[in-house]
Amino acid sequence: xxxxxxxxxxxxxxxxxxxxxxxxxxxxxxxxxxxxxxxxxxxxxxxxxxxxxxxxxxxxxxxxxxxxxxxxxxxxxxxxxxxxxxxxxxxxxxxxxxxxxxxxxxxxxxxxxxxxxxxxxxxxxxxxxxxxxxxxxxxxxxxxxxxxxxxxxxxxxxxxxxxxxxxxxxxxxxxxxxxxxxxxxxxxxxxxxxxxxxxxxxxxxxxxxx
Amino acid sequence: xxxxxxxxxxxxxxxxxxxxxxxxxxxxxxxxxxxxxxxxxxxxxxxxxxxxxxxxxxxxxxxxxxxxxxxxxxxxxxxxxxxxxxxxxxxxxxxxxxxxxxxxxxxxxxxxxxxxxxxxxxxxxxxxxxxxxxxxxxxxxxxxxxxxxxxxxxxxxxxxxxxxxxxxxxxxxxxxxxxxxxxxxxxxxxxxxxxxxxxxxxxxxxxxxx
Numbered sequence: 001x002x003x004x005x006x007x008x009x010x011x012x013x014x015x016x017x018x019x020x021x022x023x024x025x026x027x028x029x030x031x032x033x034x035x036x037x038x039x040x041x042x043x044x045x046x047x048x049x050x051x052x053x054x055x056x057x058x059x060x061x062x063x064x065x066x067x068x069x070x071x072x073x074x075x076x077x078x079x080x081x082x083x084x085x086x087x088x089x090x091x092x093x094x095x096x097x098x099x100x101x102x103x104x105x106x107x108x109x110x111x112x113x114x115x116x117x118x119x120x121x122x123x124x125x126x127x128x129x130x131x132x133x134x135x136x137x138x139x140x141x142x143x144x145x146x147x148x149x150x151x152x153x154x155x156x157x158x159x160x161x162x163x164x165x166x167x168x169x170x171x172x173x174x175x176x177x178x179x180x181x182x183x184x185x186x187x188x189x190x191x192x193x194x195x196x197x198x199x200x201x202x203x204x205x206x207x208x209x210x
Numbered sequence: 211x212x213x214x215x216x217x218x219x220x221x222x223x224x225x226x227x228x229x230x231x232x233x234x235x236x237x238x239x240x241x242x243x244x245x246x247x248x249x250x251x252x253x254x255x256x257x258x259x260x261x262x263x264x265x266x267x268x269x270x271x272x273x274x275x276x277x278x279x280x281x282x283x284x285x286x287x288x289x290x291x292x293x294x295x296x297x298x299x300x301x302x303x304x305x306x307x308x309x310x311x312x313x314x315x316x317x318x319x320x321x322x323x324x325x326x327x328x329x330x331x332x333x334x335x336x337x338x339x340x341x342x343x344x345x346x347x348x349x350x351x352x353x354x355x356x357x358x359x360x361x362x363x364x365x366x367x368x369x370x371x372x373x374x375x376x377x378x379x380x381x382x383x384x385x386x387x388x389x390x391x392x393x394x395x396x397x398x399x400x401x402x403x404x405x406x407x408x409x410x411x412x413x414x415x416x417x418x419x420x
Contacts, residue, residue: 040338045254124393125335128250169408172394173387180386180393183334190379198379206416 098156
């Protein structure tokens with residue numbers, strides 16, 4: 001699941017990568033159109049007609065594949081959040097030294113947010129539009145992700161490899177560096193793999209002083 | 211202009227602090243209501259009626275004080291962006307050593323985004339709703355802010371105090387740590403002054419290795 005050192009994905013490529021189980025071309029076009037609309041006008045500023053028409057379909061076409069507009073947002077939030085947690089777990093798994101594990105974690109986390117920047121932007125900034133039940137489902141994955149980062153930092157503090165003012169604020173800083181990539185990233189502004197290399201080195205220096 | 215080590219400001223306190231020239235209580239209530247609506251439902255999901263009614267006024271009350279809904283967003287974006295640039299310039303001004311200057315820059319930048327978190331959230335995430343002319347006005351301040359951070363890092367690289375993979379990606383990482391505070395901050399989740407202290411130490415370690 002870890003994205004390789006590849007360029008930023010288009011929205012169609014992001015949907016193909018993140019929704020391997022959605023084989024219907026129409027459903028994929030609807031998801032891509034929804035993410036594009038949500039990223040441009042916000043969830044509340046987007047109608048189901050906007051989504052259908054953005055996919056080149058008749059106004060009610062969305063309902064053939066999704067029960068509601070919120071259902072599309074939920075599916076995007078879910079695969080985005082699950083995907084990045086799977087990616088960072090895989091990234092650390094081949095390493096034992098805390099600095100090596102953190103470096104690979106940050107590399108994978110940065111690469112994910114750069115590569116799937118539009119999808120991530122929607123997943124991060126439209127959370128409050130989810131139903132309370134769906135919000136809680138995503139919040140569980142978010143808390144697992146945050147805990148995973150905190151535990152990796154704690155591992156290095158315990159071994160004496162890392163020195164930080166506080167584990168939780170160091171984890172917030174590292175999470176923010178990666179998540180905020182989804183806000184500013186535009187293809188051409190940075191190369192995902194180079195950015196991921198730099199952020200991996202910067203985050204490691206932040207906690208190790210090297 | 212640098213906010214002191216104070217707790218997070220309520221929306222009413224933020225408006226009072228950031229709009230000292232707006233002395234009309236009704237105009238301040240309209241700005242606070244607009245920011246609350248934009249932060250909750252997005253700019254495109256908010257009507258002028260929502261803003262007026264959120265301020266306890268009749269539906270058309272907004273137009274007594276602002277020509278359009280976009281004008282309110284622009285004023286908020288403008289004072290938010292101008293304010294933080296003024297704050298970081300003031301923060302570094304009493305120091306000469308690059309590490310001291312960067313530490314105070316990050317402290318002020320973090321404090322600003324924590325203290326005025328709702329205002330900053332709207333200023334950061336609703337930029338695309340501005341008219342092209344207003345967007346460019348704000349973009350000029352954003353570029354000045356980004357350049358200011360890059361120049362502070364370059365100063366330390368030139369003096370041999372800082373080592374980073376690349377000045378521009380280090381600046382992006384430091385800007386992201388602060389800006390992303392506006393996304394996750396909630397009163398009670400963190401103390402702005404403590405967070406600012408920690409981020410100042412973490413960012414300094416990131417570039418100095420200490």
